[in-house]
Amino acid sequence: MQFLAAFPTRIYLTGFMGCGKSTIGPLLARRLGYTFLDLDALIVQQAGCSIPEIFAAGGEAAFRTLERKALRQTAMMDAYVIATGGGTLVSDDNLAWALRNGRVVYLQVSVDELVRRLAPRAAGRPLLQDRYGRPLRGAALRRRIATLLARRVPWYQRAHHVVAADGLSIAETVEAVLHALRTYRDSRNERR
Template structure:
């Protein structure tokens, strides 16, 4: 395919945990003829520890430092779709870097839908646990997600593209992202 000449070299998927980055990313990469990379999986491989272990041993700050380094290493990649962690681009420094080094797509999902998706996974997600490392449930889980989403939304919304995914199937979400990227490609071609 000639996608690579028409589309950005690196596409960064961002959004809250559970928004579908790791599900949409491989499908989008396949459609574009790109390679998929999950930034969290890269961090786990390089650290030799799971994300909950990294959080338990060094806290969120230690994880964010590893995440920042892993993000910077993606600059050497060509024709990649990269799923970032939910907090990876929630800093001016990381977001500005990603905006300069690729196209950033925000997969937007409501707090209610995120709570539904994440309820079965809360035990494995350190940020969705109470101070005793017990998974949040029900209304407490929804409140935590809504609060975190409200804090992160200003960064997410600065992405090149915002794709609202509530009510969309996985394939419809992939198509919506492709549509956003085609719009970018068309506007880029018009400027030439």
């Protein structure tokens, strides 16, 4: 199904790690006839090393610099669904840029659901590790997720669309995002 004329050129998926951006993104792109891009994968490709290696070598600041550069590169991409990292749009500069250059969709997921999804994968997530590089578990993991999410929510909620994904299947989440985008498309058509 081809929506190129009716939908935004670039769709940025945002939300906390584990909210489903990299799972929903390819399915959404397929439904729209768009190409999918995982911004973290682009960063890894360009850096020539993994995200944990980037964090180990230069810390979060080095990663955020690479992330900002990769985000700006998407301005040249048409008909793309772009999964941003959980912290990509948690800056006024990056968020304002994404809001101007595409449609931003926040996949909203509760702390409890994020803990459930992220607990098995905390070892590969530098922000979910203690200062010794060990994955957080149990109450410590929940506290870290709750704290990070609370800091990020003010940026996430400035997205063009907020899609509450708790309790939705993958297919239902894709449909909810499509519905939000159709609402945008329909309101644009009414103004013409």
